Amino acid sequence: MTAAEPVLEIVDLVMHFGPVRAVDGVSLTVARGEVTALVGESGSGKSTVGRCIVRLLDPTSGTIRLSGTDISRLSRRAMRPHRRAVSIVFQDPGGSLDPRMLVGEVVGEPPRLQGVSPRDRRIRVAEGLTRVGLRPEVASRYPHELSGGQRQRVSIARALMSEPGLLVADEPTSALDVSVQASVLNLLADLQRDLGFACLFITHDLSAVEYLADTIAVMYLGQIVEHGTRERVFARPAHPYTQSLLAAAPVADPGRQRARTRVLLGNDLPAAIDPPSGCRFQTRCPLAVDRCASEVPALRDFGGHTVACHLVADDGTPPDVRAAVREDQDRPSDALTSDAPSSPGRTS
């Protein structure tokens, strides 16, 4: 393992559930200590990528390297020494914590599996709980006695017990009350900064992305269509899908909000069982041309910013979905423009 080696390197990952092509050729690299946000609407395959990384799923094909080791085909037993390298936090802390286990047992399980003595375990559990803002006494409670936010703190404490190089956080705040979402998000940001683990942060919340992420990977129907630094993707989104997501996201400044041209994604996400030919976004893309239905756009690299769209010029100049939509705005029947509020592509 060298310092420059990425903590996570996924190459051409495929995960099919029978005919459902949930993940269909994803390549993604996360550097040591980096936070990569994985965004995209419901059903695009984000959680499936996350679950393959922690090997809750056995990938159909492709390679997943954790600090250089290919873990994509390891048996359960051979996977064991690598379990510590990566942890996952789920959306629903209630469902992911065993209700029959005391909090202390939940958080103490990773060190127990490492053979740490009960006495040292108690110390480590107390430290782990304190680190996530909980009192050590919480160890003797059951998860159901805690609030949703506290339970998610317990999940985070548990996930960090093995000092993983990578944390997969799958919508870690979206099941929580809005009032506690920010505090859990702040906690994750603080822990990430202090402990320096890398994070694959799966989310619908673009304001959280802006706050937390170093890079953004955008998924559409089982594939990554754009990946770049947060600054670059927010300032100059290149893929028409990314442009549509960002245009639909709420912004803090009401003036800016009014001035924006809304680009609503017309119909629903097509079924992963039968994705459109050529570019998978062609059935909803305001800019689609004939070529888009016949030719799969390659993921091209423009100085560390990768995009898969035929209309991105060779020098990286992106097409402009909003300009195209504005030109159409006189046509009253145009389904792609509206002032109606919308969430970023959420379909469920």
Ligand SMILES: Nc1ncnc2c1ncn2[C@@H]1O[C@H](COP(=O)(O)OP(=O)(O)OP(=O)(O)O)[C@@H](O)[C@H]1O
């Ligand atoms: N175990 C499974 N069996 C069959 N199909 C599945 C399974 N898990 C996921 N899928 C399908 O794979 C596709 C991708 O699902 P996934 O949960 O990865 O999406 P997601 O991007 O995480 O969505 P969300 O934002 O709603 O969490 C969907 O069409 C889903 O129905």
Ligand code: SF4
């Ligand atoms: S390749 Fe065509 S359909 Fe796909 S995003 Fe680009 S313009 Fe739209």
Ligand SMILES: [Mg+2]
């Ligand atoms: Mg999901």
